[in-house]
Each structure stands twice: as structure tokens, then as C-alpha cells.
Amino acid sequence: MGDIADDMATAQAVIARLQAVHSDIAVLQAEEMALMTALYHLRREQQLECGVAYLDAGESTATEIGIALKVSQRSADDLIELGLGLENRYPATREAFEEGHIDLARVRAISKVLTNASDDVLDKLESKVAAYAEKAEPARVRRNANRWIKEADPEGQAERRKAAEAERYVNITAADNGTTVLDAVLPAAGGQAVFERLREMALGQVCGKDPRTISQRRADALVALADGTGRLVCQCGRDDCPRAVVGEAPVARKALVQVGVSAETLAGLQDNPALLAGFGAIDADLARQIARHARFEIITESTSTANGAPTADGVEKADAVEKTDSAVELRYRPSARIARRARAIDGSCRAPGCQVPAAASDLDHQDRFDHGDPQAGGRTTEANLGARCRRHHRLKTLADNHRNGWQVIHHSDRRVEWRTPTGESAITTPEGPDYLFPATPVPPVTVGGVPDAEPLAAVLDPGVAVMDLTEIMMVYSTPGQRRAVRRGRSKM
Template sequence: MFDSDDLSVVDFGAVSDEGLIDALRAAHGAAAAAQAAEVFAVRELYRRHRADSADPGPGGGEFAATEAAVALQVDEGTAGALIDIGLALEDSLPRTREAFAAGRIDLAKVRVIVDSTRAVAREVLEDLEPRLLEAAGRTNPVRLRQAARRWAARLDPLGTQRRRERRQEERDVRLRAVQDSMAVFDGLLPAPGAQTVAMRLREMSMQVCAADPRTMPQRRADALVALADGSGRLRCRCERGERCPKFGVPIERPRRALIQIGVPADTLLGIQDAPAFLAGYGPIDAALARMLAEHARFQVIPEQSDAEDSSSPEGAAQWRPAPRLEREVRAVDGICRFPGCAMPAAESELDHNHPFDHQRPARGGLTARTNSAVLCGRHHRLKTLADKEKLRWKVWRADLDRLQWTAPTGDIHTTVREGARYLFPCTDIGAPTAPYTGVHRSEPTETPLLDPPAALPDRPTAEDMAYPLNGYVVVHGQLRRIPPEDEIPDDRTEPARNRAH
């Protein structure tokens, strides 16, 4: 094991693979502890500004973020977000504050916990915070956010709906200049709308042939421009003319892009308010799911046990799964089953956990629900190479729900069927139960209830890796006016010397 103080003198070339993993963990823990010190220091600076301010109103302490931003050479929005997180940790999350200070969780996971516990009643938080910390120790921020939102929605469904409705008022699209004559086109949209845009861009990216030289990110970027300029079609750049398989393909009539939502039957019927699952995003509240269902096409997915299987004996000996089996596996898996991957099942592939035997189909590796899982293209390739013993990864199915991966270093990672947690809430045995049923669920709150968006998988973002705060929305009223582009011009006509400061 490495001590973080020893890392600067380690000869990493002489360290074993297991030793390198230990060194990575030690370095990450040291970095997390340093992040905590930074958050606590800027929070204290803010408190001192507030105490010294002659103005008790919203302006008190406002420029603490300005001072910190200049000192750290970061933007004021980042400094304000650090202050906001520090205040939340001090006010209501003592266990998270302690774990952060010790370097057991980093800033990205702290942000998820802070975001997910806004305005949650203290009685609920007493049970929810330990669960979130336990989950933070075994998963990445994307999946932690999904679990946190699912649990918060289950504990306080009406609060989740209120947060979503208020958050929608902050929708926006912006253009930010970056170096080399480029710009970042950034938007904050309601999740179904964002998924509609994302899926439409993906569909347009498939309008060119395989010989098109552009990468998928480049195709999506060009598709966005084509969507805006009115052409509505991505032109192929293979330069093969009539030999291109996409040559002369007529432009189809515009249609709604496909988005997939998993929702329990009793939630759809209004019997309960369990959260639903929007593929590529995560949990959404029951009211929004029912609203979207008004124009949806339904597919019923049955819950099954280890002993049951939806494939016929004849179909199990076929390499390609039947449409019904494929639909069910995609629905219950929800996302790629590799540890930490959040690629939607609709954009992934079905894989045989135990490889299908093409020479003797009736023997092992059958095409059955108990031997199938969803993997994105990248991790499907990883598993295929591992099955051929070209990579030192190993994967086995512990039961119908759990898929276990052994890394080359021997570390074991377990993934579960994310979609099943939403379709069949009874399977979410790790979720906390609501110990508090008071009126806080329906009473208005003075603090704005806001949820920051989860980054869509495989969608590049302009994130500062030192400060993973892209899209963070400040909740504390003292800090919400920090970004200069959000400042409302003062149109009062009296001379400045007559105004109160």
C-alpha cells in the first residue's frame, strides 16, 4: 500500500500492476482531500465576508467568490459553486463532509450527494446520506447520481416533481467561444427534449455510409448544423458518388426521434409514484412519465426469476436472439452492464455472458435471458477479447441480476440490471425506505429546489477536470448572481451616488 506522501518519489516503472492501482487510489485520495481543503477554505472566506459586510441583504459576501476566483485563476461561477457545496456540507451533510475531508470521496461525488439531497427533510436525510456514501465508495459519479435520484424520488416523489418543474424554468442554450476558432454549443433542456435532440442527431449520423471519414462526434456536430440550416440530412463524404450505398436516398419526412422510458405498471396507472427510467438520462418523476406516456407505444416486460426464461428451447440454440428476448433484456438491463458505463441499452449490443458455441449450438452459451446482457460497442469488444484470452478480464454471471467482472489486477466489480430497478421497484432491495411522511412533501419551500442535469453518455462536455462543476446550479441566494452573463442591467435612472451600496 502506498502513502500519499511517498508518491512523489516512487519509481512507477518498477511497480507491479497491482501496485500501480494502489498508487492511483492513494493519489486520488490525496487529491480528494486537497479538494476538500479548498472547499472548506473558500467557504470560510465567504463566511468572513458575510460577517464583515455592512449590508445584511443578498449582497453580503457576494464578492468572496470574486476574491477566490482571482486567487485560484478560475471563473467566479466555479468559486461560487465551491462555496455553495461547502455551505451544504456544513449545514446538513456531516458524514459527507467527514468522508470528503478524509479523501474517501472526491469533489465529483460530493457534488452528486449535495445535488441529490437539496431540500430533503432531515428525517429522510438521516437514512439517505449513509446509503449514498456507501454507494459512492463502489461506483462512479454518473451511476451514483442515477441511484441517488431514484432513491430521492422514491422517498419524496412530490418533491422530485416540484424540483423538475422549477428546474425547467432554467432551460437555456448558449454559445461559448473557445480557442482555435471553435465554440461550445451548450444547452440545458428538459430531459425528454434533450434525449429527443440527442437521438435525432444520432439518427442523422447514421445517414452516411461506413466509408465516411468523419468520427461519430464529428458527424453529430455536422448533423446539428444540418438540422438548423434546413437541409435536415447529413451528406456523405465518402466521395464515391453513385457507388455510395447512401447515394440518392430520399430525405424522409421528419418524425419524432425514439426515446425509451421504463415505468412500473402501477406508476403508469397512478397507483403509486415510483420513479421511471429515461434511457440515456436516468430517473424521472412519475408525473412526467405519465405525461410522456400519453403519446407512447407500449411494450409489456414481465418480471422473471432465475428459473424462468422467455426464450424457447429451439430459439436458445440460435445465435441471434428473438425480438421478444432482445426487447426484454434491453429493458431490464437499461444501460451497458460494464462497471461505470452509462451507455443506453438502445444504443448497445446484446452479448452472451457464456460465449455462444457456433460449432455446437446445442451445447453451452445458449441464447437465453439468463445468459444475455447488454454491452456497449466498446465493452462488448473488451469482453470478446477477454473471452479469447487476449485480455486478462474475466466476467461471470453470479445470478440473474448480478454480473461480476474481474479486472486484470484481481479486483472484482459487480453490476446489476439498472432498468429492473425501475420496472420492478421490488428488486431495488438496496433502496432506503421513507421513515418520514410529514407535510414537507406538499408544503412550499423558501429554498429553490433545483437539480443539475446529468451529462449524457458519449456526449462531450467542456468540463474543467480540476473542478467537475460543469452545469452546477448554485442554490444559496447569496451566490446566484455570480456569472457575468446572467447579470440583469440596472436600468434605474437616479445618479449612482444616490443609490444604496
Template structure:
């Protein structure tokens, strides 16, 4: 079988798995409906309607009851309010991961807005991954129903939590559910601390982040280098530093900042947030004005271009990667055409995908990276698949450039009507229903380095990265 044939077989198998997932969800939903029918009038002290359906599912397929309950909930949502998603799921066009995004993203919306968003999400779901699909859903919902987005965010903040779960081998999982700006503040601070050691430190980036979190809690506030070289280490003697708040970047349209519009803002590393939250964070922010096209009055210096490119790209330009532009490096595009604005031919890539592009440019891998046009980047996989990425940050800074946004939804007074439907439950203990491998520790060395955020920047390495 050729590489192309293998990819086709993979897609066919994935579609078959999606159809099997749909069959499982609908079977679980039907079992729940039958349980409810049998206990419509339980009487005092009796069985509540459908109370033990999840228990029966759990023992039948050897799963936990929380997973079974989530499957029931998804099945009911598809039956009651998402008919187009149900049909696409049955046909194997979208899998459970994407169905779950659509279910979560349309709850709390009016039926009008949910219908508009659902149609566009199904179209996009067939050519993107769940993380980007979730960002698109939040962006569109915030634009079609901005007041509703603020209301849902305020209700969700009541679920914030941090907890510890014991796992095997004397280890524990520390996780939590935090407001996005706070979570990004913690993440950026841990990253900064992870880069305080020298290039000879033997720890991986995940190990450094874990140790940095403990250092934050024990009061030391700094990650000590473990290179073992003592005073020969360049980081052995660290001058005292004035405490400062970690960098969190938010891109917001000028109209939203001034309160004349409710277009969503973009929180680097997370995605869309409502304009009201962005204005609250902006009360203590330092501002940089970004024009729609970078001007070259100063000669188009690299510092100015890098600032502009990071702002308009927002995140790494590899398909599916969500590493913030602040943690990525600008990469020069091909020779700029006459009259093109400074920096317009450049884009940002995280350390892992910058390495992929360098290897591709040297002919050491069959990937191909090339501009598709002024703002789009084309990635051609070794088997011929073409993936196009756009400037994600520009969609928020300049909302009129978001050409794939849906049109419709509530306006005026209708937007202020409260929606009492429950929000999806995203507690810290949520289970990945598609790939239930949370907590799995890869054995093979290359697999331990596969997450883009775990790649140590080339400037911090002791050996040649390429």
C-alpha cells in the first residue's frame, strides 16, 4: 500500500469509527429513554426517572458512570436540538470529539443563534480539528450574541476549582478550572520560570513546568538549574529581580475597547473572550496599537515587523497548533513583492513547527510550506494533503476581515433575554470521550516530545536543534 493509500485507509477507518461512536451514543440515549418511561411516576422514595441508566451502561461497557452520563447527555442534545449534527455524525463525517464541541458550543444560545452556528460548525468541522473548531464556535457565538457570551462567562466562573487526584506510582494530578486570563497568567509565569535555567539543564519542558509550580508554592519563586556545574553555570548566581506580573496578551478591536462594539477579543493561548472581560483586563494593561497593514515609515525594521506579525497571527501558523504567538518566533516569508507592507510576508511558528519547516526547506522531510496568498499559508503533507492556515489574530483585531463568519442571530433587545438552559459541564475531572488516554505516559522518546508547548526553544538548547 502506498503512503497515499495508507492515508485514505486511515480516513476510511476514522469515518467507520465515527459511525460506531454514533451508534453507541444513540444506543445509550435510547436506553436512557426507556428507563425514563419505566419510572415516570416513581412515587415517594422511588426511583427517579432515568436515574440508573448510566449505571447500567457503565457495567455493560466497563466504563465509569461519568462517561456514560456524558454520552447520554450528548445523545439527548443531538435528538432535541441538533438535527444536522446528528445526521453528519451518523454518516461518519464528523467524530465524537467534534460533536462534543458542537454540543458544548451551542448550549446557552437561543435556538435562532444555535441554528446559525450549528450549520457553519458542521461545514468547518469536516476540515479542521476540535481545538480550532471550539475557537471558531466561541468567536461566532460571541459575535452573534455578545451579551449572551458575557452572561455565560460570568455563570461559568462560578465553577472555578483546583484539585488534586492521586494516580499510580506515588504521583498525583494537579488540575483545575480557572477563568481564562488567570489560567494564562499561571501558564506564562511557569513558562518564564522554565527558561530561567541554562542550556545544560537535563530536564524536559514538562518537568521544568512541574518543578516551577512547586517553586511558586514554596516561596522561592525561581527554578534552580540542575546542570550540576555549580558556579560554572551561568545561572548559578541570579541578581534579585523586581517582581512583575507575567505577560498575558489580548488583542481587542479599538471599537470594543471603547465600548462602541461588542466584538470579541483574542486571548493568546486560549482564544476568544467577550469584550466586557477584555475591557476589565485592559484597565491595568500596556497598549500597543496595531494597524491593519503594517506601515514601513521606520524602514520596516525587524522589531516593528515582529510585533505586527505576532499580533495579527495570534498563534502558531501550523494547522491545529494553538501555541501563542508570544511563545513563537517570526519566520521570514519569500522575497517581498514591491510595495508590500513590511512584515506582511512573514508569519510565526512555535519551536516545534519552526523545526519542521527548517527540515522541509533543507529537503530532509517531504513537507512543503509556502504562502498561498498575502495572508494565507499552505502546508502540503508528505502524502499530498493540503492545509491552509490564516492569520487568527487579525480576525479579532479587524472583525471585518473574518470572511467565514456566519450571519444571523438575535439583535437589539432580544440579546438581553436571559437563557436558563444549563451550560455544558467542563469540570476538571472531565473525560476525553474520543481518545481516553489522559494521564498516559509515552515510553518512546520521540513521543514524549510531540506536544508543541513541550519543545524547548532553540536558543535554550545546548546542542544544534536541526
């Protein structure tokens, strides 16, 4: 009995300490959020005084926090928005959070439920919800708070629903090992309609011998709806499958993806990773499978390599291109060839931590284009263009105009240094060449060329719109270009 009593005392001590640590963490989370929000107010006021547009002032704060703390810009944005809510709408929740009585997860739950509540409803319920959250987990907080809001203001439910529906979205983020996570908020009826349609397809369009789980079939059914085929193809492999497609099998639309892959990898001579824009590295075999169904854009002519130096076998070609493009360089908008090349080299927005694909980004002049005298300003060339999403394009333009305290410095090899107003800095390098020109080539696993890959399952079918991109681009480069880049890296 003594051992049992000792064990219970030890467990109680551990639980008590665990609760204390959890509370301490909540206090620190509250302080961190308050500091982020304070920095946002400071930057916003400074930028408004410098003439920055009302809607844009302060938006660089999340990027600044991302550089300082090595966190994602999206995470910083979310915490700043939550902090503003605690300041302006949820005083009781803020107090409980600062005292460590509730943690960040429960603060998020309260904010999510009350975000569209009227001021009158907040006055009645916010302190009640905050007090209840001290003894309930986030799911119960959301469930009961929703019930209390409906009881307190049944007439306002329609307005709250419309406000929530206005915030609907579909988003996709990269996961591990060649997969993605689809996140969506839909109107209730629409969301249920989507799920029921996926369930019908998963149960009714394949036979009982299909090897996939019900979850896998629902995932494949969603892709089938997106790629235009509109139905699942049974994978049982039987000639007498009762669910076999009668007549010509549906053909998926071509993929709206941007993939960069070296010619050597595509030919099976190497197994270097390929670059899927907005996602990152994908394995060589998946790149080859996508390429079997892709439209190709072969880019061989170039005035420079990734580091801006002429290639060994492209000097004569570069001279010819330079003469041809001399007039184009004096125009603000780049030619299609220059734009494709610049985006292929950068791969994604060049701001720290930003994952917006280059194909969905602006092309920004790194040395400013002089509209009054194009001969004197930064020219519209591959070497002088960089991919910037709209948000970070604004940040750099304001920095160039000395209106936000930032410095954006361009170094050799297309390296870009982003220096915050407090002196913190991060340097980004082009993402494309890391995959297209690897320092250490990976030899192929299969000797003798490209292996015969099995057909892609629907979840990886080339018809799926993996990213909201605007073009398809498969980037080739000559062996001479690759050798020149490798020689340059070996000297670093």
C-alpha cells in the first residue's frame, strides 16, 4: 500500500507541476501576442505618417516578426489579428489569458465563436464565455458559446451566418512526402453537399474489390470533380468489374502546375529533386510521371546563369539576344521570354518565408526602373527582375521610397537581403536553381533510363490543380549552363 500511495503522491505532484507550467506558458503567450500587437501599432502609425495607404500601413509587421523570430508570416499575421481582437473586443478573455487561466487554444476558440457577434451580445456573453473556458476544452467552449449566442440573440443569427459565410475560403498548403493539405471553410449546406457527393462517388462508382479505403476514395473523388472527369475509375483490375467505365474513359484536364526539372533528371540520367512551385521539392519519379502528361516550355536561350555570369557555351547566343532585346530592356514590362526565365530562376517570392509561387507573383525591378529616363534606370532584364508577391512588392517599393524603415539590398548571385527597421536581416537565394542545378547530382536508382512508372492514382493525377497558378512551365537548361553553375559553386 505504501508504494501505491507514493506513486499517487508522485503523480499528483507531476500533474500539479504540469498545470503550473501550462499556465506559465499561457502567460508568456499572452505577453508575446501583446508585444506583436504593440509593434504593429508602432509600425502602422509610422507608415501612416509617411503617407502609406490606410489599408496597407503596418502589413510589413508580420514579415518583420517572421525574420526576428524565425516564424512564418502567416503565423505572425494570425497572432496580430488575435491580439487586436483581445484589445478591442474581448477584455475578459484578455485578462484570463494574461493571468494564465486559459491558453492560446481556448483564446482562439473564443475569438472564432465571437468574431461575428454584435457589441450587445459581446457585452452580455464575453465574460461568461471566458469564465467557462477556464474549465472546458476548446471544442466544448465553441459548442456552448454558439448555443448561448443563439439564445441571447436569435434574430441576429442570420446576420452572423452571412458574416461567417463571407469569410469562406479554400486553401492548400504543402505537407510531407509529396502530399498537400486542403483546408476550406464553406457554407453549411454547400460543405455538406460536397461531402455527400464525395461519399456517393466513393461508394457507388467502384466495386467492392477496389483496394482503396473509403477515405482514399473520397480524396480521389474530390480530385475527379476538380479535373473534369467527374467520376472515379475502379482500381480492382478485373476485366469483369461491374463498375467498369463503359466506352471511352474520361480524360483529365492538364495540370495547372509549374514544375522545374533538369533535362538529365527528366531523361532518367539523374534523380535530382524537381521543384513544384509553391510546394518545394518533389521526387524525380513523380516529376517524370507528371511530365508524361504535361505541356512543355523549353527555355534554352539565356543571357546569364543564375548568378548573372555568361555561360561558357552561350556567349555568342547571349550577344545576339542582347541586340534583339535592347529595345525590350528599355520598356517597363518584360518580354514573355525574360519573364519566364526570371520566374523559373526565383521559383517563389523572394521575401523571407514567403511561399507564393513565382508564377503567381509580380516581377519587380531590383534596381528601380526610371520611367522618366529608361536609359538611366534599372533595365528590364532577367538579372534585374525578381519575383515578389503583391504584399512584398509593396514592402520593397516603400523601402525604396524610404517610407517604412526597411532596406532591401541586392547582392551577387541574386541574393536579396531584407533588413528590418531594427537591423534584423535575412538573406534569400533563388529557389529554382537549388533544384535545377544541384551541387551534388543524385545518380539514378534505375540504370538504363526512365523506369516504367505505374499510372498515377487519382489523388496525384496530373489533372489536379495543385496550386492556383496561371501557367505550366517545365524548365530545361543546357549541359554547359549546368557545368558553369557547378564550377561557380565549387569556387565559393
